[in-house]
Amino acid sequence: MTKENMSVPTIIGTETEFGISVKNAREQDPIAASTLVVNAYKSRNIPTISWDYAQESPLMDARGFMEESQNPSVEDENNSVINDILVNGGRYYVDHAHPEYCTPECSNARDLVKYEKAGELILDLSRLAAEQLLLDNQEIIIYKNNTDYKGHSYGAHENYLMSRKVPFSDIVDGLTPFLVTRQIITGSGKVGAENGADDTDFQISQRADFFEKEVGLSTMVERPLINTRDEPHADSKLYRRLHVIVGDSNMSEFAIYLKVGITAIVLQLIEKGVVGKQFALQEPVAVVKSVSRDLSCKNKIELKDSRKWTAIEIQRAYLELAHQHLSSEERTSIVEDVLEKWDFVLKSLETDPMSLGQHLDWVIKKRLIDAYVARHDFKWSDPRVRMMDLQYHDLRPDKGLYARLLKNGHVERILTHEEIVHAIQHPPLDTRAYFRGTCLRKFPNEIHSVSWNSIIFNGPTGFDKIMMERPHFGTQEIVGELLNTCTVVDLVNQIRTDCK
């Protein structure tokens, strides 16, 4: 890779931690509930494949040092209890006290929406299966949100493949002003404040109150705007995986699409060196909270060089750089569509943010709560208002408020329901997820364990570990024909020969 061409192919994946509650349970045990839900789905699939933790190093810091602690290790017996590797190339498992779903690697924003939404269906299928094991009056409720309103947050993380050649400090400089203001498009909306932040009736972001520093490794305490975890799950000489932890869980397909679409574009601009310190903010950690509380999106934010811009103006500046610097090959039809929608949203926010009541989660939710509050003459502190906020994220099709809006055709869609259902069982065709998902479907009894960048086969000749260090390889185009006809032995031999 030459310095002139530092961009790497777009690869995006998201990880969502879900909130979980068992109605009418004598006491709440979120670990047991999460394990029950994941296993209820798991039993539909393959019971024996483990997750290969040897490939993980979550304590490696992108700034060059390693935290002193043990890598996570899970006893063999527990491994397959808490992990389910999915035939769509994704992963479903128990993380701490939450069920978590990771999409497979996707090459574009549209696929990412499809696989993230397929994950919601997987969670809901799990819930239905798990409820068969509960007492009659008990119900499992799963929320795709980020907070319990009592200071406990759980994340919706995004991952983007980047060139290793980009200095991490360039990412911090170029990305921080973008991420701090991106919430006007990607926020999911929240009633009230938390974590000691200034009180408010309603704010744009679920997560904003939880960010306490600019850069750091932690994801659970003193959360940083830019996370330094350096765990590429790919060839570390070529790539880094940027781990974005500042975003909200989105219900709106349109919001997910723009969130990952515009972020991938901005990272390309950073790789090209056209975004540097020109938008550096005076106090980004304070600004993330003030932007979240500015429902007009028009309050001025102070830049380091004393200019004062609105969040919309900062987003507009990134969009203009994209128009100037993306090459014709980079402007795929999906990238063009993302740029158009980004422009449309910024124009609409400028005119009237409430006009986006079919597009952006925070506006959809605010309009709904406004109308309900007006009808019943409630105060914003009424528990029924907070209940509406929570229930917006309820995955049950008959109870979730977002789900009801979707069902009645009141929210903008990016995909059809059929496309999402298809993505439960089928991997993307154009990333290494194709190889992983297809092997899982074809050789379920001959796979010992899997990680993002490896598969260990346990075939007739013993254990064979195949590494997948380039996330945009292993596609249908490259391995489709081979996988159609081969046995595990053929496959391993063929790959060995090709590697020589």
Added chain:
Amino acid sequence: MPSEKQQEYRDHPANETAEIQPDSELKENVDELTEDLDALLDEIDEILEEDSEEFVENYIQRGGQ
């Protein structure tokens, strides 16, 4: 049964359904939404978890990432 609108979504290729709408069309949709919102508010009265105060109070999660 899917609503007419939903059916319409399904009958179009996804790229077309998500196209930018001109302002006037958007406004019509927003008015339409306001009418339908009333129907949805009736639904919310029915489906909102009973005893919201206790429910919200008892919804406690462990911090995640």
